[in-house]
Amino acid sequence: GAGVSQSPRYKVAKRGQDVALRCDPISGHVSLFWYQQALGQGPEFLTYFQNEAQLDKSGLPSDRFFAERPEGSVSTLKIQRTQQEDSAVYLCASSRRDTQYFGPGTRLTVL
Amino acid sequence: GDSVTQMEGPVTLSEEAFLTINCTYTATGYPSLFWYVQYPGEGLQLLLKATKADDKGSNKGFEATYRKETTSFHLEKGSVQVSDSAVYFCALTQGPSGTGNQFYFGTGTSLTVIP
Numbered sequence: 001g002a003g004v005s006q007s008p009r010y011k012v013a014k015r016g017q018d019v020a021l022r023c024d025p026i027s028g029h030v031s032l033f034w035y036q037q038a039l040g041q042g043p044e045f046l047t048y049f050q051n052e053a054q055l056d057k058s059g060l061p062s063d064r065f066f067a068e069r070p071e072g073s074v075s076t077l078k079i080q081r082t083q084q085e086d087s088a089v090y091l092c093a094s095s096r097r098d099t100q101y102f103g104p105g106t107r108l109t110v111l
Numbered sequence: 112g113d114s115v116t117q118m119e120g121p122v123t124l125s126e127e128a129f130l131t132i133n134c135t136y137t138a139t140g141y142p143s144l145f146w147y148v149q150y151p152g153e154g155l156q157l158l159l160k161a162t163k164a165d166d167k168g169s170n171k172g173f174e175a176t177y178r179k180e181t182t183s184f185h186l187e188k189g190s191v192q193v194s195d196s197a198v199y200f201c202a203l204t205q206g207p208s209g210t211g212n213q214f215y216f217g218t219g220t221s222l223t224v225i226p
Contacts, residue, residue, distance in 0.1 A: 004154070033213060042115075042200050042216030043155070056213070091154065093214075098143045098162065098204060100214055102155040 002026075004103035006092050012109045013082045021077045021106045025094030032075050033100060034067055035091040043091050049075060082110045113138040115201050117217035124191055124224050132186040132220045134175075134201035142203040144168075144177050144184040145214070149198045158186075158199070191224045198222070 005024045013019050025032050030051055035043035036059075045059040051072035060067070064083075069075040079086055087110045093100040118133040136144065146158040146168070159168030164179035175186045184201060201217040 035214075040218070042202075042218050043214070044216070045213040048213065059213075093155075098206065098212075099145075099157060099160065100204075101157070102147075104152075104154040 004092055004094055004101055006090075006103040006106050008106060009104060010107050010109075012111065014111055015082060015084060017082055018078065018080045019082055019108060021079075021090050021108070023075045023077070023092030023103060025073065025075070025092070026096075026101055029094035029096055029101075030072075031095040032069060033093045033095065034075070034077050035093065036061075037089040037091055037105070039088070046077070046090075079108075082108075084110050086110050113142070113203060113205065113215045115203055115215055115217040117199075117201050117220050119218075119220070120198075121221040121223060124222070126193055126224055126226050127190045128224075130186070130188040130191045130195075130222070132199055132201075132222070134184045134186065134217060136182050136184065136201075136203050138182075138203055138205065138215075140205060141179075142205050144175070145202040145204070146173070146175055146184070146186050147200045147202060147216075149200065149219070151197070155200065191222070193224045193226055196222055196224050 032049040034046040037043040048056040049069045064080045066078045089105040091105045092103045143162045145160045147155040148158045159170040161168040161177035167176045198219045206212045
């Protein structure tokens with residue numbers, strides 16, 4: 001596609017529910033990143049994929065967060081047993097060389 | 112570790128005013144530096160970048176010069192427009208993203224331009 005797309009754009013979850021956030025990167029981009037952006041803050045790194053391999057997950061805040069990219073294209077970020085502190089915008093980026101191209105994000109609100 | 116510090120906002124300017132948004136960084140080696148812009152309801156868009164010292168990135172009338180001696184990458188525009196109203200993020204990365212180099216972002220500076 002022309003750019004990175006993410007779905008859903010908005011998600012409201014009750015505390016304790018599981019959620020799944022999807023990212024479709026730019027076609028042909030090998031590298032994919034997930035970031036978390038809290039209100040009024042800059043994005044913070046969560047995890048990185050090169051093709052289907054998750055090479056860095058050092059930014060995942062807890063073991064409730066899980067990401068996958070099984071075929072090296074679409075990626076899913078899953079959050080289990082959501083908590084209020086998980087409320088944020090989750091950004092996906094795919095990259096070419098040293099530039100990252102961001103999707104519009106998924107705004108997650110946990111009630 | 113690597114980090115970016117931006118001037119705090121919000122910033123409010125009249126149309127055609129001069130804009131400066133300060134950005135300084137802490138990093139080892141020779142990072143690449145970026146400015147991203149986020150318009151309301153949209154994702155981050157690359158505005159400009161510079162990959163080595165003394166490089167000047169420019170786009171849409173915005174400019175920023177990579178100053179290694181002052182570890183700065185200040186964003187400037189000579190005459191802002193209402194359409195420039197957005198949040199601006201300064202960022203750095205240590206190398207090609209293909210090797211897993213993440214971006215480090217500042218907290219963002221909100222700019223509002225009034226007619």
